[in-house]
Amino acid sequence: MHGTPPVLLSEVDALEKIPVLPQIEFRGVTKMYGAVAAVRDLSLTVRRGEFLTILGPSGSGKTTALMLLAGFEAPTAGDILIAGRSLAAVPSYRRDQGIVFQSYALFPHLTVTRNLEFPLEMRGINAAERTTRVRRMLERVHLAEFGGRMPSQLSGGQQQRVALARALIADPPFLLLDEPLGALDRNLREQMQVEMKSLHKEFGITTMCVTHDQEEALTLSDRIVVMRAGRIEQTDTPEALYDRPATCFVANFLGEANILENPGFKVESDATPPSGTVAMIRPERIYVAAGSAPKRADADQRQYVAGTVEDMIYAGPLRKYYVRVGRSVLIVREHVAAGQQIFRSGDEVRLDWLRCDVRFVTA
Amino acid sequence: MKTFQKFGQMPIVLTVPALAILLVVFGIPILLLFLTSINAPDFSAKNYYMFFGQPANVRVLFQTIEVSVVATLICLIVGYPTAYLIVTASKSVRTTLIVLVLVPYLTSGLARTYAWIVILGDRGVINNLLLQLGLIHSPLQLIYNTTAVYLGMVHIMLPVMILPLVSAMMGIDRSLMAAARSMGARPLTAFWRVFFPLSLPGVRSGSLLVFVFCLGFYVTPAALGGLGDAMLSNFIAGQVSSSFNISRIATSAFILLAVAVAVLSMLGLNLMGAQARAAAPARRSWVVRLPILGRLKRYFGEFPNPYRAKLWTTQLYQVGDDSRLSNVFGTVFVLLVMVYLHFPGLIVIVMSFSAGTFLEFPPTGLSLQWYRSFFADPSWNGAAWTSVQIGVAVTILSTIVGTLAAYGLNRTQPRVRGFLTMAILTPVTIPVIVVGIATYLGLVNLGLIGSKTGIVLAHSIGAIGIVVVIVSATLANFDRRLEKAAKSMRAGPLRTFMRVTLPLIRPGIVGGAVFAFLQSFDEFVVTSLVSGYSIRTLPLKMYENLRNQIDPTIAAVSSLLMLVPVLWLIVLYLTWWRSRQRDHHPLPELAA
Structure with a gap:
């Protein structure tokens, strides 16, 4: 599928039969810390060449899952397989993986070049070959002239790129990312997201990423696994996950959500809501207008409710209204555009949304 | 105001x-x-010529250096693995072990030296035991020799070595070891390539502290060593009490000081090697521009380490889970070190409750007479x-x-x-x-x-x-x-x-x-x-x-x-x- 030469793999006997792009599989993996289960009966598959992100708040067990795959922790029960082979007996230093650590874990006593050489050296690659590969990799991450620097002499973004380069340089069959962009400021993070995306495309490497940052997850991933308290809450593509969250937790964790549980007005919908679910609608699917404004052409597909503006927040390209309707306060998000009527707190308004935009999530 | x-x-x-x-x-x-x-004011090196002119002086000088170097090496060889095992132990074990190292560090050196007399003396614990078992018929000469001096000095200096080592090792980011292993380094390779180089500052400061303290040792060589085991401190103190010749005393003192400074700068130089590049190059004060002063300054910078180390009895952070204490060898080793550090003290405490008219172990009866x-x-x-x-x-x-x-x-x-x-x-x-x-x-x-x-x-x-x-x-x-x-x-x-x-x-x-x-x-x-x-x-x-x-009564005092x-x-x-x-x-x- 990709042109990565499988040279290195043959040198590591424990995993020599691993294909270039393996599939990673968690089968009923449980990890207990004393009486606490950090990960409970976790089953998931990272497909060949896929970028899969485990997303969850702290304490959800996502880091434990990564540590288990990396071999720094052993599962209490269950098994992890790479290309169908169990990893149980393979120590971390023979798993032939690339890891980008949260704090980068660059060796502070070695130069950038020596840091990059380290994984190659451990695989017994000769000095000439190492030099070539390090030079190529440094060029690839735009750090060609920084090889002689110590990690402490690099900026945060540069350190991040070195960490990524070090993880990729030995052509590992899979890549693990632990909150890879967490330590960067906002602008740099967006820049690095693009860079990582293109690197993933170029190397086509099976990647598992762990983060609590929803934006990071949405932009980078092919699929996202949302975890909560050691269990998988939902697995899907970023778009599907945002558009059709299965639970309240997912709806709230990815973006903002209006959960209409006992809202004080009837929520209309085309289908009968499944039992045990509540209605949810995203703030950007709700429109706000003056109470007297004429209704739209597709009014028969919409639900209209009257409310009172409690607050308005202006946030650059967006304007957010908090509107009291019945017993609940709905968040409405509107893109700022010319000629819009701006409402102030106390104004009477009319909200409307398409009935098909209402989702039902389990509580 | x-x-x-x-x-x-x-x-x-x-x-x-x-x-x-x-x-x-x-x-x-x-x-x-x-x-x-x-x-002064004639300014001549006459006194120094005189010092080196006497073979006895030179012998004491070399003996002082030799004993200090050997004691430092023993402390390092025993202390490094101990510190490593302490740092990699689980949090509660680590706290306990650090406290166990701190307690002897804070205990009176005299009391600790006394404990060795009690153990090694002619009527000491070991000789008594061997006599009672019938293995020997007359007491062995265990005390008043160089071995006894080393036993006592290392006993006192070991915490001074361990604490800066623990300090340096605790500062090593554990994810670096994980990173090394993830890149294919076996545990031993990861240790030598990553952990050890990063722990060198601790090795340096521990060795410097121990060495300089050893140079000035007075009580232990005098109390545990023979006549031939006198160090320069004993020699100088002897000069003070016998013939108070200020110029001779001053000369001996400055020779000792010069040895300290010389070895400090050498040690600082050798072990710096790789580390020097890692250190931030900026912010060099004028002090550093004079090489000797620079090294001295580094030494002074290291001096606080054991004191910082003390703060950890209460302030410990979490590290990974791989407790090397689960390793049998590690456990045995740490146990032996802890026994070495604490056993002498415990013996003295037990003996202080002895009912006999002189000290014996185990005591034949219990009494508070020595406390009274x-x-x-x-x-x-x-x-x-x-x-x-x-x-x-x-x-x-x-x-x-x-x-x-x-x-x-x-x-x-x-x-x-x-x-x-x-x-x-x-x-x-x-x-x-x-x-x-x-x-x-x-x-x-x-x-x-x-x-x-x-x-x-x-x-x-x-x-x-x-x-x-x-x-x-x-x-x-x-x-x-x-x-x-x-x-x-x-x-x-x-x-x-x-x-x-x-x-x-x-x-x-x-x-x-x-x-x-x-x-x-x-x-x-x-x-x-x-x-x-x-x-x-x-x-x-x-x-x-x-x-x-x-x-x-000294047993009771030491126990207190x-x-x-x-x-x-x-x-x-x-x-x-x-x-x-x-x-x-x-x-x-x-x-x-």
Whole structure:
């Protein structure tokens, strides 16, 4: 599928039969810390060449899952397989993986070049070959002239790129990312997201990423696994996950959500809501207008409710209204555009949304 | 109020009391001593020729160096694995082990040396046991030889080696080891390529501290060694008491000092190697430009390490789960080290309850007679009372003066700060006998030999250094924006200090006070020189007994002295723990 030469793999006997792009599989993996289960009966598959992100708040067990795959922790029960082979007996230093650590874990006593050489050296690659590969990799991450620097002499973004380069340089069959962009400021993070995306495309490497940052997850991933308290809450593509969250937790964790549980007005919908679910609608699917404004052409597909503006927040390209309707306060998000009527707190308004935009999530 | 505001603008003024005491008691005399040794005003190396002209002198000099080097190496070989095992142990085990290393570190050196006499002596534990078992018929000569000196010295110095090592190792980011392993490094390779190079600063500071302390060793070689095991300290002290020839004494003292400085710079040079590149190249003060001074400065920078290490009994962070203590060898090794550190003390405690007329192990009966004897005998309780009085005076003086100095230094510009800190730390970082000789001279000039005031001053120059180290470390972590915040709320400089700064640095001040007291309470070498035979402190009285071994009361005294650090640790734990409760939020959850 990709042109990565499988040279290195043959040198590591424990995993020599691993294909270039393996599939990673968690089968009923449980990890207990004393009486606490950090990960409970976790089953998931990272497909060949896929970028899969485990997303969850702290304490959800996502880091434990990564540590288990990396071999720094052993599962209490269950098994992890790479290309169908169990990893149980393979120590971390023979798993032939690339890891980008949260704090980068660059060796502070070695130069950038020596840091990059380290994984190659451990695989017994000769000095000439190492030099070539390090030079190529440094060029690839735009750090060609920084090889002689110590990690402490690099900026945060540069350190991040070195960490990524070090993880990729030995052509590992899979890549693990632990909150890879967490330590960067906002602008740099967006820049690095693009860079990582293109690197993933170029190397086509099976990647598992762990983060609590929803934006990071949405932009980078092919699929996202949302975890909560050691269990998988939902697995899907970023778009599907945002558009059709299965639970309240997912709806709230990815973006903002209006959960209409006992809202004080009837929520209309085309289908009968499944039992045990509540209605949810995203703030950007709700429109706000003056109470007297004429209704739209597709009014028969919409639900209209009257409310009172409690607050308005202006946030650059967006304007957010908090509107009291019945017993609940709905968040409405509107893109700022010319000629819009701006409402102030106390104004009477009319909200409307398409009935098909209402989702039902389990509580 | 006005004066305080002026101090606020001229923080360096706060260091004046500390520097004044230091200069009068130690600084000027040591300069005079140096001038004497070079035969001022004629300036010749005559005294040095004379010193090296006598083979006996040269032999003692080389023996001192040899013993110090060997003892340092033994400490390193035993201490490094111990520190490594401590750092990689689980959190609760680690805390326990650090406390177990700290307790002997804080225990009176005399009491610990006494324990070895009890174990190795002709009627000591080992000989008694062997005699009773019928394995030998006459006592073995276990004491008064070089092996006994090494046993005793390593016993005392091991914590000084372990604590900076633990300090350096705790600072190593554990994810680096994980990273190395993820890149295919086997555990041993990861250790040599990543962990070991990063732990070298600890190796360096531990070795330097142990080596310099060893150079100044006095009690242990005298009490455990034979006639041929005298070190330069004993030699110098002997000259003081027999024929007081100031130029010869000054010469010997400066030769010892020169050895210390020379080996310090060599060690600093060799071990720096890889590390030097890693160090941030910027911010080099003028001090560093002179190579020797630069190395010395680094040494002074390392001196605080064991004191920082002490803060961890309460402040430990979580590391990975791979507890190497699960390894059988590791467990056995650590157990052996802990037995070595604690067994002698425990023997003394058991024997102090002996009912016999002389010490024996195991005791034939239990009684409190030696404790009664301690509290009843005026020569014992008088000595203890003198030590407490002096200790309290030293604590008060050095805590106030030292805290002022640390506060002043913290607010001075870095260049001046580095130089002044170096000056203030000198008395605690050079061989103690040199300090003793200089102080002796200083107190003679002040007419304070044989007075309690004199002893208090002599102890204070060291104690101030310790207070400065500990309070400075606390101040370095103090967020100065808090003071600005207080001032923005209309608090004046004095009120800001009293209401904001002082409460936040209190743990450091309490720690400084505790160590100042211990420094004074256990001081022997300097005291013996400046007491003029008229004042007897507890260590002096103990040493006298140690030599003559007549009065088993010393076992009871030693046992009581072993309680002191435990009490102090509790005090420290309570202050530091309470301040932590306030400063920090509960630890984040285990697995994120």
